[in-house]
Amino acid sequence: MEKATLPGAIRDAALELHPAESIVLAISSDIAGPAEYGTEWLVVTDAHVLVFPQAATEPRHDLAFADIESIKAEGSVGAGAVLVTTAAGSYRLIAYTDARSDDFHKTVDGIRALKEGEGLEAHHTTSDRKRCEQCGRAIPEDMRACPYCLKHHKALLRIFSFSRPYTWQILGIFVISSLSTVAALLVPYMSKLFIDFVFRADSTTGGFPYADWHLWCVGAIFVAYALQSFFAGWQERLSGVIGFKTVYDVRSAIYARLQELSLTFFDKRHTGSIMARVNQDTAELQRLLVDFIPISLESLLSLIGVGILLFIVSWRLTLFVILPIVGTIAFLRLIIPIIRAMFHRYFHRRSRLSALVNDSLSGIRVVKAFGQENLEVNKFRRTSEVYRDSGIDLVKRWSIYHPFMHFLIMLGAVLVWLVGGRLVFRGADAPGGMSIGDVVAYSGYLMMFYRPVFMLTRMSQMITNALAAAERVFDIIDTTPDIQDDPDAIEMPSIDGHIVLDNITFGYNKHQPVVKGLSLDIAANEMVGLVGKSGAGKSTLINLISRLYDVDKGAIRVDDIDVCRIRQNDLRQHIGVVLQETFLFSGTIMENISYAKPDATKEEVIAAAAAAHAHEFISRKPDGYDTLVGERGSHLSGGEKQRIAIARAILRDPRILILDEATSSVDVQTEEKIQQALATLTKGRTTIAIAHRLATLRNCNRLVVIDEGEIIETGTHAELMQTEGHFSKLVQSQEALSAIVAVEG
C-alpha cells in the first residue's frame, strides 16, 4: 500500500532481520505509543510481520506467519487496531484512527492471504482512500474531486453556461445598467449648474440673468431621476427573471441526475447532505445570480463612472477624500470577522432554542407523565438566557461599530468642505480652484461613491460561498451512475421469470462480502422463501436481483440472459416489489396505487385494490380513493398501508414478484386479509419472498435458509422441519417468542 514511501532505514532494518525475504506490504499508521498521534509502520515480508515505530530500526514486534494463530483488524471508538493472537496471548500490533481503517482492513486481508500461501490481489494493496493527486489532501466522502484543486473559475463559467440561452437579455441588462448609472450621474451635475449658473446673481444689477433656465434645469433633474428609476426597475426585473430561469435549469439538471444515480451513491451520503445540495446550494446560486451579480454590476459601473467624475471635478480633492475611504475599508476588514462570528453565535443560539422547544413540545406527553414541567421550563429559561445575552452582545458591539463607521464616512464630507472650501477661495477660474457648484456636485458624487465601495468589500465573500455551492452542485451533475445500460442492451418486452444466481459474490464494501459465492436456480412461477437471521444477506439478494447493485463476481441471469445486459427499464418493468417498510408518498390512495402504472384506469385500480382486499376499507373511508394518506401514509394503519402496497404490486402485474415481508404484528383478522391478498398476488408469478410468517413459509414451493451470505439448507417447509437443522431451530425460537408476545399482549 505504501511500499514506495517506507523509510529506507526501516526497510533496511527489516531486510537485515530477514535477509532471505523481500518486503511485500507496508502501511503506516497515524497513532503511536500511548494512543497519541504519531507514525508507526507495519511491514510484511514473505514470512514475517513487523512493526516499527517511526525512525526506529528496532522492531517493536517481529512475528513469523507460522506463529500467528489469528490476525484481524478490529475497530473500536474512533480508532482501531490490528489484533493478533499467538501463543503469547492476544494483543495489539499497531493502532490507527478511523481514517486509516479501510486500508488496514485490506492489509490484514492481505496478510491472511499470504499466510494461507495465496498470492496478493490488487484489492489488498490499493487504497480506496480518496486523496487528491495534486495536493495530497483527503477528499470529502461525498465529493468526487478535491475541492481545493478544482479550477474555480470553471465552476463560475459553468453557471454562466447555463445562462447562455439568455445572452441577449444579459447584454440588455448591461446596457440598461449603464443607462441607469449615467442618469444617476446627471443629478449632482445639475445641482452644480443651478448654483454656478442659474442662481448666480449679476453683481451689478442684483438680478438673475439666467432665471429662464430654471425650469429647464428642474425638468432635466426630474427626467434624470425618472430615467434612473425606470432603468433600475427594468434591470432588476430582467436580471431577476434570468437568475430564476438559470437556477431553475440548474436545479432540474441536478434533480434529474439524482434520480438517475444508482443506490450506491445514496448509500454513501446522508439524505440531509443531498437535500442541502438541491435546496440550499441552488438557493445560494440563486442569491448570486438574482441579487448579487446585478448589484455588483451596478456598483462597479457607478464606481467607475463616479470615480472618473470625482477626478474630473477636482483630482486634488479626490486624493484627500480617498483617505477616509481607505480607513473605512481597513476598519471593515477588521470588524467584519468579529461581527460575522457574533451574528453566527446569535443564529446558532436561536436555532438551539427552537430545537429545544420542538423537542420538549413534541415530547409533552412524556414531560407531563413524569411531572417534569419545571425542569423543562428551567431548561428553556437557561437556553433562552444565552440567546438573549448573545443578542445583547451583538447590539452592544453593533452600536459601537455602526456609528463609528458612519462617522468615518462622514469624515469624507467634512474633508470636502475643508479642502474644497480652500479651493473655492482660490477662485473658480484659478488653476486647481473650485466653484461652489463644484463642491456641491462633488459632495453628491462622493455619497454615490461609498455604496459601491462597501458592496465590493463584500463581494469576495459572496463569490466564494457561491462558488463552493456551484462546485457541490456540479459535483452531482457530473457523477456518472455506477449502473448504466450497455449501449447494446437487450430489450425484453416480455419474460418467463426463470432466475439463475450463478456463484455470485457481493459486498457493499468490497472487502466485506455480504453474499459469498451463492448459487440458486428459481424456475418460472416458483415461489421461493428466503429465511435467515437479520443481516444474513436476504435483502441484499433481493437488491441484486432487481439490479439496484451489480454483483462483484458471478452473474444473475433472467431467462438465461445476464441482467447486466438487459435494459434496466425493461427489467424493472417485470419486477414488482412489496417492501418491508411500505412507503407511501403523500397524496391520495388512488395516486399511491397507480404509482405502479400511471396510465391505469379507475377500473383497473379498483380491481387491483379489490384483489388486495383493500377495496373494503377504502370504500368505507369518507373520501374513498381520494383519501389523503398523509406524510408517508401516516393517516393509515400498518395493515392498510401494506394492502395498498400489495394493490400497487398487483396493478403492476409483474412476472417476478419480490416480497420483503413485514415482521410487524397486526391483528389476526388483518393478518388473514393480508395473507389472502398475498395469495392472489403470488399466483402465477415467480416469487421471491423474505418470509417471516408461518403461513408464507408453508405456501412456498421451496425454502432457502441463508446464513452469512451462504445457503445452508434448502427444501420444503416439511422437509426442513424433519431434518431438525438450522431452520427448525429458527422456527422453534420464533414460536417461543410469539408465545411470549401473546402472553404479554
Added chain:
Amino acid sequence: MNLLHPDNVTFSRSPEGELRLALPDGTEVAPVVCRRLFPLTDPDHYISVQKPGDREQSEIGIIRALKDLPGEQRRIVIDDLQHQHFLPEIVAIEDIRTLHGMDEWRVETDRGPVSFFVSGRKEHMAVTASNMLLVTDIETCRYRISDYTTLPPRERLLVERVLP
C-alpha cells in the same frame, strides 16, 4: 451490576501487550478489554471490563473509579482505555480557515497536534446542552471540545464562526 473491587482483582500486561485480569478466585482472564461507560461526561468512573468474544463481548465486571486502582495497574488500564476510545479533546485552536465550503482546523489535542477538514457543518458538528462540541471530519474521525464557551476569546470566536 457486578462491581470489581480494586483490592481483589489485579490487572497486568504481558510483554507483548496483552491485558489480563486476575479474579478473586485466582483465575486469570486474558485478554480483557476495558471500556468507559461514560466516556464523554465521566471518563474516570465506571469502567466496564469485558472479555472479547467472536460475536459479542461479555462483561466481567465494572470498576467504579480509576483512581482506586494502584499506580501501575491504573496506567495500563488507562492505556487500554485510550486505545478503545480515541476521541481527542481539542485543548487549543491555532486556526480555523474556511475555504471553498470546507473548514480546515489546526488544533492541539490531548493526543497531540493535528489538522483536519470538516465539510457540512450541519451534519458534522453537534453541540450538547452543556456546550460540548463534537466535530466529525471528512475522514469520519471525531474530535471534541468539552465546553467551547470556556475557550480563550480568540479561539472561541474562531469556533463560533463555524458553528452550525
